[in-house]
Amino acid sequence: xKFLCMTCDDPMNLQKTEGPHQGSMSVVFQxxxxxWQMAMLTNPMETQAVRSLGVKIGGATVPAEPMEMLRSNLxxxxxxxAANGEGSAPAQAxxxxxxNEDGAASKCPFSQMLQTGSEETPTRQEFITSVAxxxxxxxxxxxAWTDAAKQRIEERIPSFIRPMARVAIEKYAEEKGYSxxxxxxxxxxxxxxxx
Amino acid sequence: MKTYSxxxxxxxxxxxxxxxxxxxxxxxxxSTITRVLAVTSGKGGVGKSTVTxxxxxxxxxxxxxxxxxxxxxxxxxxxxMTGVTGQSPKIGAEGVSPAIGPMGIKVxxxxxxxxxxxxxxxWDAHTQQDAFTWRQTLxxxxxxxxxxxxxxxxxxxxxxxxxxxxxxxxxxxxxLPEGAGALTVTIPTRVSHTVVERAVRAAKTLVGAEMLGxxxxxxxxxxGHCGExxxxxxxxxxxxxxxxxNVPHLGEIPFxxxxxxxxxxxxxxxxxxxxxPTARAFDGLAETLSHxxxxxxxxxxxxxxxx
Numbered sequence: 219x220k221f222l223c224m225t226c227d228d229p230m231n232l233q234k235t236e237g238p239h240q241g242s243m244s245v246v247f248q249x250x251x252x253x254w255q256m257a258m259l260t261n262p263m264e265t266q267a268v269r270s271l272g273v274k275i276g277g278a279t280v281p282a283e284p285m286e287m288l289r290s291n292l293x294x295x296x297x298x299x300a301a302n303g304e305g306s307a308p309a310q311a312x313x314x315x316x317x318n319e320d321g322a323a324s325k326c327p328f329s330q331m332l333q334t335g336s337e338e339t340p341t342r343q344e345f346i347t348s349v350a351x352x353x354x355x356x357x358x359x360x361x362a363w364t365d366a367a368k369q370r371i372e373e374r375i376p377s378f379i380r381p382m383a384r385v386a387i388e389k390y391a392e393e394k395g396y397s398x399x400x401x402x403x404x405x406x407x408x409x410x411x412x413x
Numbered sequence: 414m415k416t417y418s419x420x421x422x423x424x425x426x427x428x429x430x431x432x433x434x435x436x437x438x439x440x441x442x443x444s445t446i447t448r449v450l451a452v453t454s455g456k457g458g459v460g461k462s463t464v465t466x467x468x469x470x471x472x473x474x475x476x477x478x479x480x481x482x483x484x485x486x487x488x489x490x491x492x493x494m495t496g497v498t499g500q501s502p503k504i505g506a507e508g509v510s511p512a513i514g515p516m517g518i519k520v521x522x523x524x525x526x527x528x529x530x531x532x533x534x535x536w537d538a539h540t541q542q543d544a545f546t547w548r549q550t551l552x553x554x555x556x557x558x559x560x561x562x563x564x565x566x567x568x569x570x571x572x573x574x575x576x577x578x579x580x581x582x583x584x585x586x587x588x589l590p591e592g593a594g595a596l597t598v599t600i601p602t603r604v605s606h607t608v609v610e611r612a613v614r615a616a617k618t619l620v621g622a623e624m625l626g627x628x629x630x631x632x633x634x635x636x637g638h639c640g641e642x643x644x645x646x647x648x649x650x651x652x653x654x655x656x657x658x659n660v661p662h663l664g665e666i667p668f669x670x671x672x673x674x675x676x677x678x679x680x681x682x683x684x685x686x687x688x689x690p691t692a693r694a695f696d697g698l699a700e701t702l703s704h705x706x707x708x709x710x711x712x713x714x715x716x717x718x719x720x
Contacts, residue, residue: 272558291555
């Protein structure tokens with residue numbers, strides 16, 4: 219599955235993953251061009267389908283343990299299996315997954331799906347806050363913004379759609395041959411974003 | 414607007430890279446195995462596992478290094494038939510060490526991981542509702558892991574005991590290396606022949622593995638008292654089936670009570686009762702396949718009716 223920023227017509231890149239919470243994963247993608255972010259939220263069946271493939275969302279940073287998917291996902295595993303020393307790695311990985319909803323050390327059903335990075339799993343609120351943070355300013359080399367125009371879109375356009383609106387307005391201005399984006403230009407684009 | 418094929422990569426997960434790593438691991442693992450042999454049938458109850466285990470024993474009896482992967486995730490029976498029940502897989506740096514059966518036969522199966530012999534295979538999931546949408550995929554992944562992550566070492570033949578169904582062999586075709594072969598097991602009934610013929614036709618179309626031939630299991634019954642062979646199923650002519658399918662008829666395996674007892678006890682019939690008609694039939698089949706094992710991969714056609 220790939221995601222395309224329709225404003226920039228560029229592919230979006232994965233930023234972070236979280237979950238599963240109640241069977242749902244949150245996977246954030248961002249357009250590097252305009253900073254637009256979106257989160258893909260999977261339902262439990264979609265989560266399970268990805269899990270069944272034995273691949274990791276966010277990329278595999280460390281090699282999988284032998285039979286990692288099998289050992290992590292079986293509901294009942296013989297007790298003496300992990301006693302063979304090196305065989306307890308999937309369970310240890312699950313223990314490290316502090317974000318799993320069940321708090322079960324060895325039975326996190328989805329731990330092997332996610333990139334096993336070094337960062338601690340954020341809390342849900344931290345995750346939401348980080349996702350909602352303003353994305354980077356889009357690069358605008360050709361068209362300048364007046365202070366009034368900047369202030370207007372800050373006040374009138376919701377933050378989650380602002381980066382995309384900026385790029386679209388700049389493209390409109392460039393196509394029209396305008397040297398700056400002022401309130402008059404915003405009036406012309408009003409139908410696009412109610413700015 | 415760009416389409417899916419216009420975009421290179423997947424934005425960060427590198428799923429294709431992960432799949433490529435799996436393929437590399439598969440090739441590396443299979444590099445120490447001379448031949449992979451899938452034992453298959455469209456029909457259930459024809460004795461695939463019995464043929465797999467006793468053929469493995471017959472090959473091992475001839476000095477070949479043999480492994481068995483029980484690919485029947487939910488109906489695994491090879492562990493009991495090889496007498497390795499209770500052995501626990503050892504997990505080490507080179508992978509998971511298989512159980513060791515009679516004559517050094519290496520065994521990997523799902524039930525080696527289960528807490529008890531009759532425990533069902535159950536998978537964690539947020540919900541089991543509509544499990545049909547993901548369960549087969551997950552089980553294929555488990556099978557792939559058992560193939561790749563088992564420390565097989567040097568093997569002459571790795572036998573795959575597939576569950577029944579005409580789709581099973583095509584489903585695992587991606588795991589089969591060059592030079593792999595497949596045996597189809599049937600019994601001499603028209604019902605079995607109909608299902609097996611359909612499966613063989615599908616396999617010949619969809620699978621890269623060489624269809625080595627058809628084995629007629631339970632072709633006769635050996636009397637426990639006088640040793641005379643008598644017809645068990647009067648209905649089918651497996652040689653005609655083989656001719657229609659243009660594959661070799663590799664022979665007939667008689668049924669006898671000692672075969673069933675050997676499978677229950679996890680003992681090799683060819684070693685414990687070598688003079689019985691059934692043991693001789695398995696040894697004849699092993700002799701035929703010994704030629705195949707030694708052939709270069711590009712010349713894998715074998716002659717039928719050896720048993």
